[in-house]
Amino acid sequence: MSARGEQVEIAKSKGPDELLSWNDIQKMKYTWNVACEAMRLSPPSQGAFREVTTELIYLGVTIPKGWKAYWTVASTHKNPKYFPDPEKFDPSRFEGSGPAPYTFVPFGGGPRMCPGKEYARLEILTFIHNVVTKFKWEKVNPNEKILFNLAPTPQNGFPIHLEPLKKN
């Protein structure tokens, strides 16, 4: 299985110029696993602040009421306890029941979790569908560095060569 294979199957099931439907998006399970694995290894958002509303003791350290605490996405994403062989790109981690609750948190968690998550999923899947079914894509700089300027940003703007694929 590959994300491209899944997307080509969906494209084939549609008439020419027929738009994607919500049902098609729901079928893109493997592609979403690929996107999740990319967000696990390189989270778009590094974390967020919480205000401590009640003094608490965590691992013997007192955290006073009113303090700002910053939770980081990467602390669980790269933990081998939750993601064995954490540097390996392996979308199958998201199959079945997937990672344990609150270990995969690119969109945060709890009541302040990102309200844009489902919209982001729709955008990411629609983008991937169109790119992989309509173009061949090659990176211009195969080893382009990623800078973490809050969000991960390709150093040179990620130039690519796009070649339109012939319609079958």
Ligand code: HEM
């Ligand atoms: C891949 C895309 C995105 C990622 C990785 C992401 C990630 C996050 C994270 C980590 C938080 C903090 C959650 C927490 O503190 O528990 C957050 C909050 C938020 N996000 Fe996103 N986000 C994405 C896309 C979007 C989009 C598309 C929208 C709007 C259309 C959006 C709107 C918001 C808002 C309004 C908050 C603040 C929620 C609150 O504090 O109650 N995000 N996002």
